[in-house]
Amino acid sequence: xxxxxxxxxxxxxxxxxxxxxxxxxxxxxxxxxxxxxxxxxxxxxxxxxxxxxxxxxxxxxxxxxxxxxxxx
Numbered sequence: 689x690x691x692x693x694x695x696x697x698x699x700x701x702x703x704x705x706x707x708x709x710x711x712x713x714x715x716x717x718x719x720x721x722x723x724x725x726x727x728x729x730x731x732x733x734x735x736x737x738x739x740x741x742x743x744x745x746x747x748x749x750x751x752x753x754x755x756x757x758x759x760x
Contacts, residue, residue: 689753696749703742706735 705713710732731738 689756692749692753692756696746696753699742699749700746703739703746706731706739706742710735 702713714732
């Protein structure tokens with residue numbers, strides 16, 4: 689359950705950054721290019737779709753983790 693909350697938080701942060709400030713992700717990618725794969729041009733090109741998809745995935749993961757925790 690903890691991993692779902694973590695993945696949901698990561699998806700929410702990256703999805704929000706893709707929508708709100710894609711240049712920040714590009715700068716982070718350029719600075720950390722040895723540790724992090726560079727953001728593909730297609731992701732940046734379709735950043736709204738990817739960002740919304742990641743936020744929806746985060747909402748689903750948070751909901752699923754909540755329902756699993758509630759059942760115990």
